[in-house]
Structure formats: structure tokens, C-alpha cells
Amino acid sequence: STFIASGVALKKFPLTKCIKDIYRSPPCANSPISLKGWVSGTRISKNVAFVDMVDGTTYEDVKCVVRPPYLLPNAVKVGTSIKIDNGLWVEGRGKQKYEVQVTENSSIGVIGEVEELFPLLKKQHTEKFLRTIPQYRWRKPEEAAILRFRSNVETALVNFFDQHSFTKTHPPIMTSSDCEGAGELFTVEAASNASLDKCFFGKEAYLTVSTQLHLEVLCAALNRVWTLTPCFRAEESDTNRHLSEFWMLEAEMAFTSRVDQLTDFSELMIKSVISKLFSDFYGMGSNLLKTASKEQGASMLKRWEMLLGQEKWASITYTDAIKILRTAYENDDSVFQYEPKWGDSLKSEHEKWIAGEYFKNPVFVTDYPVEEKAFYMKINEGGNTPAPTVACYDLLVPDIGELIGGSLREEEYGKLCTEIERRKLNLEPLKWYLAQRKNGTFPHGGFGMGFERLLQYLSCKDNIKDVIAFPRTVNNCLC
Ligand code: 4AD
Numbered sequence: 521s522t523f524i525a526s527g528v529a530l531k532k533f534p535l536t537k538c539i540k541d542i543y544r545s546p547p548c549a550n551s552p553i554s555l556k557g558w559v560s561g562t563r564i565s566k567n568v569a570f571v572d573m574v575d576g577t578t579y580e581d582v583k584c585v586v587r588p589p590y591l592l593p594n595a596v597k598v599g600t601s602i603k604i605d606n607g608l609w610v611e612g613r614g615k616q617k618y619e620v621q622v623t624e625n626s627s628i629g630v631i632g633e634v635e636e637l638f639p640l641l642k643k644q645h646t647e648k649f650l651r652t653i654p655q656y657r658w659r660k661p662e663e664a665a666i667l668r669f670r671s672n673v674e675t676a677l678v679n680f681f682d683q684h685s686f687t688k689t690h691p692p693i694m695t696s697s698d699c700e701g702a703g704e705l706f707t708v709e710a711a712s713n714a715s716l717d718k719c720f721f722g723k724e725a726y727l728t729v730s731t732q733l734h735l736e737v738l739c740a741a742l743n744r745v746w747t748l749t750p751c752f753r754a755e756e757s758d759t760n761r762h763l764s765e766f767w768m769l770e771a772e773m774a775f776t777s778r779v780d781q782l783t784d785f786s787e788l789m790i791k792s793v794i795s796k797l798f799s800d801f802y803g804m805g806s807n808l809l810k811t812a813s814k815e816q817g818a819s820m821l822k823r824w825e826m827l828l829g830q831e832k833w834a835s836i837t838y839t840d841a842i843k844i845l846r847t848a849y850e851n852d853d854s855v856f857q858y859e860p861k862w863g864d865s866l867k868s869e870h871e872k873w874i875a876g877e878y879f880k881n882p883v884f885v886t887d888y889p890v891e892e893k894a895f896y897m898k899i900n901e902g903g904n905t906p907a908p909t910v911a912c913y914d915l916l917v918p919d920i921g922e923l924i925g926g927s928l929r930e931e932e933y934g935k936l937c938t939e940i941e942r943r944k945l946n947l948e949p950l951k952w953y954l955a956q957r958k959n960g961t962f963p964h965g966g967f968g969m970g971f972e973r974l975l976q977y978l979s980c981k982d983n984i985k986d987v988i989a990f991p992r993t994v995n996n997c998l999c
Contacts, residue, residue: 540577546609546618553609553620555582556631559600560641560661564589571596571628573604574661579668579810581661583612586622593630599641599659601631647986654990654999662811666987669807670975674748676796677769680789686744686771691734693750696723697949699730700894704753706764727752730968731770732896733953736929739772739964740956746771748971758994759868760983761920763972765992772966779911780835782926782965783884786915787833790882790974794824797978808979819980826881835884835913838866839905844878845870862906865892871914871921882923886913895939898928898965913967920977926967933957 536556547553557575564570569589572581584604586592596602605627607620622628640656650657657663681688698705705726709719719725731749738745751768776782797805805824809817836844845860853859858867866874866885875883887909890899897910912927930936936954940947947954975987985991990999 538577539573539575539580539582542582543578543580549609549611551609553607554603554605555607555620556603557582557601558659559596559598559602561598562592562596564592571602571622573602576664579661579665579807583616583619584622584628585619586628588624591622591624591626591628593628595630595633596628597634599634602628603631604628647981647983651985651991652998658989665807665811666975666979666981667989669979670987672796672807673793673975673978674971676793677748677789680792681744681746681771684744686746687738687742689735689738689742689745689747691728691731691738691747691749693728694720694725695728695734696725697733697953698726699728699733701943701945702729702894704729704755706752706754729753730768732772732966732968733950735770735772735966736896736953736964737956739774739966740960740962743774744771756994760985761868761973761976763984763988763991763993764997766973766984766988767971768968769971769974770966770968772964774962774964776965777928777963779886779913779928779965782928782967783835783886783913783915786884786924786926786967786969787882791828793974794827794978797824816980820978823980824978830881833882833884833915834879835886837886838888838909841866841870841874841885844874848873848878863889863891866914868921871916872919875916875921876918880918882915882917884913884915886911888912888914893927895943895945896927896929896936898930899935899939911965915969917977919980920973922970923973923977924967924969926965928963928965931957931961931963933961 536554539555539557542553555573555575557573559571560574560581561572562570567587567589569586569592571584571586571592573584574581584607604620604622607622607626610619610621611617612619640653641660650660650663658667678688694708707719708725708727728749728751730751731747735745735747746769748767748769750765752765754764755762773782773785808820812820839862842860842862845856848855849860856869856873858869860866860870874885875881887900889905890908890910893910893912897912900909900911903909910927912925914922915924917923930939933954936957937947940950972984972987976984979987981987985993
């Protein structure tokens with residue numbers, strides 16, 4: 521009964537053994553077993569009752585065979601929480617590797633009965649309907665799989681950054697500056713205390729749109745930093761790829777002076793996550809594949825293979841992207857709603873077409889016009905584009921469009937001030953950020969990746985709302 525983890529010996533492991541633990545190291549055949557979980561299916565016949573049990577720790581269930589069937593309490597339905605004591609863990613028959621036998625020597629009891637949940641868990645429902653019952657939705661095993669997947673992908677990223685000597689940092693969510701300068705801020709207000717002047721102790725404060733500015737400060741101390749943080753955008757884009765609250769993975773690297781260092785690193789990061797999808801049977805890929813329909817499973821596998829298959833993803837400049845888009849538009853102007861023009865932002869339809877139709881794979885688009893991007897990006901010297909461009913990139917992927925946005929950062933104090941003035945931005949809230957550029961400044965760069973967009977892309981889900989437990993979107997803060 522001694523549990524040893526990481527060299528620390530505990531007399532007794534404090535939690536009940538869960539189904540994942542059991543399948544990871546199955547007990548010897550014919551040994552006694554106790555389980556707690558929820559019923560995912562029942563079949564009762566004259567001589568025997570079958571109960572499928574899940575506990576949320578894995579996509580796998582445990583098949584319980586109750587003989588005689590009257591041992592099964594009447595209240596047991598799909599969704600009921602139950603406990604089994606002194607069941608017998610035996611080798612199963614056919615496809616079933618193991619089963620738990622519940623006999624007169626065992627007990628099977630109800631922990632929590634089910635009232636209205638039963639029909640919800642049994643039937644097939646659309647994701648749109650499931651979003652209206654956030655308190656129950658995730659109890660469906662096929663829905664829970666995406667949340668485990670989310671956790672697995674995060675773990676793969678934690679390991680990836682750790683292996684590459686990054687420090688995970690925790691920048692603030694409340695901030696006084698608009699990092700992107702796009703004015704898409706939610707304001708922080710005190711709800712009740714009038715003496716706080718309703719705002720943040722008399723000062724203006726916002727929910728962060730990106731933690732980049734704080735991350736740049738930490739980069740000067742820790743060299744390679746990253747974070748996975750909630751970000752908030754007050755955009756009214758009600759699309760299948762926008763959330764008002766989303767998690768952004770941001771990384772910042774000291775002494776980087778070329779955009780291709782950043783694009784290569786981004787590619788390595790995503791490919792290393794995908795290689796894990798194939799490697800770990802109990803986590804990662806299998807979590808989704810085992811609960812997905814045949815078609816969904818096939819499209820996910822195809823996508824993962826395609827992402828790993830190409831040795832190096834394409835990289836083109838914004839100027840070349842516009843040329844490619846214009847050629848398509850000039851051949852057939854019904855291909856896009858908006859005419860692609862140098863100097864305009866790439867619309868979502870352009871991004872999806874370039875990645876999905878033209879390259880049929882992820883593609884980096886670099887060197888956008890200055891006016892399309894934020895003040896902190898390094899302006900490219902020379903070049904024969906119609907107007908100056910910045911040393912930046914977006915990673916565009918099929919079906920979704922932009923997955924990553926990144927750049928080299930301007931490290932010279934004077935140049936940053938000139939750009940802030942030229943854009944008529946408010947200098948005051950950025951003074952703290954600018955000051956560091958007078959003290960040991962250094963070339964650096966980084967990027968931000970929408971975590972839900974990555975999950976949406978890898979899971980082939982149509983809607984970003986279905987890869988986050990409680991989506992906040994335009995007009996929707998349901999619970
Ligand atoms: O391109 P964005 O706006 O870049 C930044 O905020 C930089 N400061 C990041 C950095 O360099 N540290 O956003 C980065 C990514 C986008 O590529 C997209 O994947 C995601 O964040 N994103 C959203 N995801 C879901 N819902 C939204 N409303 C999003 N807005 C951006």
C-alpha cells in the first residue's frame with residue numbers, strides 16, 4: 521500500500537483508484553476491485569445485467585457483469601453515479617480484455633440518482649444544442665474527450681518549452697495598456713464600491729488582449745519565456761473561429777533577429793505536439809480517436825499525417841500572397857467577396873483560400889504592410905514594396921485561417937517613440953514599456969497562438985466554441 525511518486529513515498533495513495541490507473545497497470549486476474557464512477561450504458565436480461573461504467577479519467581469504460589441481475593438497484597440508469605465494492609476483476613471474453621464481475625459477494629450501490637439527465641446522455645444531440653446545457657454537456661464521454669485532449673496538448677506544450685530552455689511565466693490579466701492598439705478592450709470596473717469610482721481604484725484598467733508587452737519585460741530577465749493565458753477581445757466577430765475570451769500561448773525569445781527563426785520554431789512546436797498525438801496510446805490522439813465517429817477519426821488522422829508529412833511548410837511574403845490572390849481573382853472574381861489589394865488586410869476568406877485551396881497545408885505569410893500591424897513590430901529596411909513592411913508573420917492553416925501571429929520587436933527606444941507618435945497612440949500608458957529599451961536593449965521576437973484555434977484545427981471541429989468548456993462569445997456569457 522505504499523505509493524512512490526518522484527521519490528516521495530506516501531503510506532497510502534490518498535485518492536480512490538481511477539479507471540485510467542487501472543488500465544495503465546491492470547490488477548492481476550481474479551483480484552478484488554472497488555470502483556466509483558457513472559453509468560454510461562445498461563442492458564438487463566433474465567439471468568444477468570450489464571453495466572458500462574466510466575469515470576472521466578479516460579475514454580475507456582469498464583464493463584461490469586452483474587449476476588444475479590436483481591443485485592442491480594432499480595435506480596441505476598445512464599448518468600447515475602455508482603460504487604462497486606469487492607467486485608472481481610477477471611479476463612473478459614472476445615474483444616473485451618477485462619470485466620468486473622459483481623456477485624452476491626460484492627455490492628453495487630447508487631451514490632447519486634438521475635432525474636432529467638438520462639435522456640440527454642443517451643441521445644445524439646447537435647453541438648449547438650449541447651452548448652445550451654453547459655452543466656451537463658461534458659458528462660457525455662464523447663464530449664469529455666475534447667477536454668482531456670485539451671489538457672494533453674497543454675502538457676505536450678509544457679514539455680516542449682521546457683526542453684527548449686524556456687521559463688513559463690504568469691503575466692497579468694488586468695492591464696493599463698492596449699497591447700495591440702486595436703481598441704478591442706473590455707474595461708475593468710468595480711461593480712459595487714462607489715468609492716472606487718467604478719473603475720480600478722480610480723485608474724483605467726482593462727482585461728488583457730495579449731500579454732506580449734509584459735512578456736517582453738520578462739524576456740529581458742529570463743531570455744526565453746512563454747505563457748498560456750486567458751485573453752479577451754471585445755470584437756463583434758461572431759464567427760466559428762472567434763471567442764471573446766480565449767487562451768493565448770505567447771512566447772518571447774531574446775537574441776532573435778530573423779523572422780525565419782521564429783517561423784521555424786513555430787513549425788517545430790506544432791509538429792512536436794502532433795508527433796505526441798501518435799505516440800502515447802493512453803493520452804493525446806487516442807482520447808479523441810476512440811470516441812470520434814469513423815469519418816471524424818479519419819479526417820483527424822489525415823490532417824495530423826498531412827501536417828507531419830511535409831518536411832517544411834511553405835513561407836511567402838505578403839506581397840507574393842497578394843499576387844497569388846489577385847491572379848485567382850482576375851481569373852474568376854466570384855472566388856472572393858473582397859478584392860485582394862496590396863495594403864489591405866487579408867480577409868478570412870483570403871487566408872482560408874491561400875492555405876486550404878492553394879497550398880493545401882499550413883503556410884507562413886511574412887512582411888505585412890506597416891499600417892496593417894501593431895506599433896511594436898520592427899520595420900523592414902529597404903525592399904521595393906509600395907509602402908514599408910514589418911518583419912512579421914502569420915501562420916495560416918486550412919479551414920481556420922490565422923493560427924499564429926508573430927514578429928521581431930523594435931528594440932530601439934527612439935524608433936519606438938517615433939512610431940507611437942506617428943500613429944497618434946497615447947504614450948502615457950506605454951512609458952513603463954518604453955523605459956526598458958534604454959537599458960540593455962537586445963534584438964528579440966515572439967508570437968501568439970490561439971490555443972483554441974490549435975485545438976479546433978487538430979480536432980477538425982467546425983466551431984471553436986466546441987473546444988472550450990464554457991465559451992464566451994458575442995452576446996453569450998451563459999453561465
Ligand atoms: O495576431 P494576434 O492579435 O497577435 C497578438 O496579440 C500578439 N501580441 C501576439 C504576440 O506576438 N505575442 O493574436 C494571436 C493569435 C491569433 O493568431 C489567433 O490564433 C488568436 O491569437 N486569436 C483569437 N483566438 C480566438 N478568438 C479570438 N477572438 C482571437 N483573436 C486572436
